[in-house]
Amino acid sequence: MAGLFITFEGIDGSGKSTQMRMLASALRLRGLEVVATREPGGTPFGKRLRAAILDLHEQVDPLAELLLFAADRAQHVRTLLRPAIDSNHIVLSDRYADATRAYQGAGRGFSKELIAEVIELATAGLKPDLTLIFDLSVAECVARARRRMHDGHKGDRLDSEDAAFHTRVRNAYLEIARQEPDRVRIIDASGSIDETHTRTMDVVMRFIKSRES
Ligand code: TMP
Numbered sequence: 001m002a003g004l005f006i007t008f009e010g011i012d013g014s015g016k017s018t019q020m021r022m023l024a025s026a027l028r029l030r031g032l033e034v035v036a037t038r039e040p041g042g043t044p045f046g047k048r049l050r051a052a053i054l055d056l057h058e059q060v061d062p063l064a065e066l067l068l069f070a071a072d073r074a075q076h077v078r079t080l081l082r083p084a085i086d087s088n089h090i091v092l093s094d095r096y097a098d099a100t101r102a103y104q105g106a107g108r109g110f111s112k113e114l115i116a117e118v119i120e121l122a123t124a125g126l127k128p129d130l131t132l133i134f135d136l137s138v139a140e141c142v143a144r145a146r147r148r149m150h151d152g153h154k155g156d157r158l159d160s161e162d163a164a165f166h167t168r169v170r171n172a173y174l175e176i177a178r179q180e181p182d183r184v185r186i187i188d189a190s191g192s193i194d195e196t197h198t199r200t201m202d203v204v205m206r207f208i209k210s211r212e213s
Contacts, residue, residue, distance in 0.1 A: 001212060003085035005126070006204065007096040010134035011170050012159045013141035013148070014189050015196060019134060020094050022197045023204060027090060035084040038094035040072040043079055054156035066104045066118060073097065073122040081126060090208075097123055098131060098176055098184075103158065106172030107165050127183070130207050132200060133173045134189040138166045 008016040017038075024036040041050030049072045052058070053065065060068075073096070084091045097119045105115040136144075142163065149155055177184040185203050189196050 001088065001208070003088045004090045004130070004208070004211065005081065005085050005093070005128045006090065006207075007093045007098065007128040007131045008134065009095060009098045009102070009131060009173060010136070010189065011138065011141050011166050011173070013144040014134040014136045015144070015193065016132075016134040016189075017094050018193060019132075019187075019189075019196055019200050020092050022193075023200055024092055026197075026201060027204075033089045035080075035089045035091045036094075037076070037080060037084075037091065039076060039096055039099065040069060042072075042076045042081075042093065045075050046072045049075075054158065056154070056156060056160065062104070062108045062110070065108070066100070066110060066115075069100055069104065070118045070122040073100075073119075077123050077126050085126075093128075096128060096131075098133075098173065101176060102169045102172040106168040107161070129183070129211075130204070131176075131180075131184045132203065133177055133184060133186050134196070135170070135174070135186050136189045138163050138170060140190060141166065 008020045010016045020036060024034045027034045039046070040053055041047045049068055053060065053068045053072070076093075081091060081093070100119055101112075101115055104110050105112060145155065145159060174186070177186050187196060187199050187203065
């Protein structure tokens with residue numbers, strides 16, 4: 001099978017990272033070659049950028065933030081994503097360009113035109129074949145994030161934005177799904193981890209079969 005590029009998106013606390021790990025294991029058990037990566041931080045240089053961008057103690061200018069996510073993505077596309085897709089792997093990425101549309105576009109308020117230009121520059125046109133948006137109410141995400149913090153997870157600079165910010169981000173994701181129904185699927189993430197995994201497997205296996213036939 002030719003390479004496939006699948007991205008995982010959703011507001012903070014939606015459970016997408018857990019779902020991506022579970023999907024990667026399930027696909028590997030079926031004998032498929034999977035590369036699991038993330039943004040920011042999918043490359044050695046990107047890990048250093050991630051630590052800087054998400055540092056809770058930094059005051060980061062919104063334009064600097066936008067360009068740093070783009071720098072991380074440029075490195076990721078050129079050194080990891082493109083080569084892995086060209087080697088016919090199934091590449092799963094925990095966030096990609098839609099996160100910039102949602103967080104820096106709707107969240108921070110940069111224009112759609114500027115966001116589109118920056119994304120085009122960073123990705124050189126590389127688009128996901130399939131994007132899964134894990135959707136959950138902002139109130140439930142906040143409740144989950146509180147439970148995680150109680151368990152010792154510190155959170156990051158964007159986690160600590162207010163509910164209005166996360167509502168704009170969620171609405172932007174839902175809008176992207178409406179505009180690109182062929183590429184983007186919304187997965188209801190309000191149930192248990194196993195229920196969401198079953199939904200995810202269903203969508204991804206159908207997609208893989210449709211590509212094989
Ligand atoms: P994560 O916690 O899902 O790994 O994502 C890290 C944070 O970075 C999350 O709050 C979303 C944010 N982010 C952006 O604001 N823009 C982007 O382009 C990406 C990739 C992530």
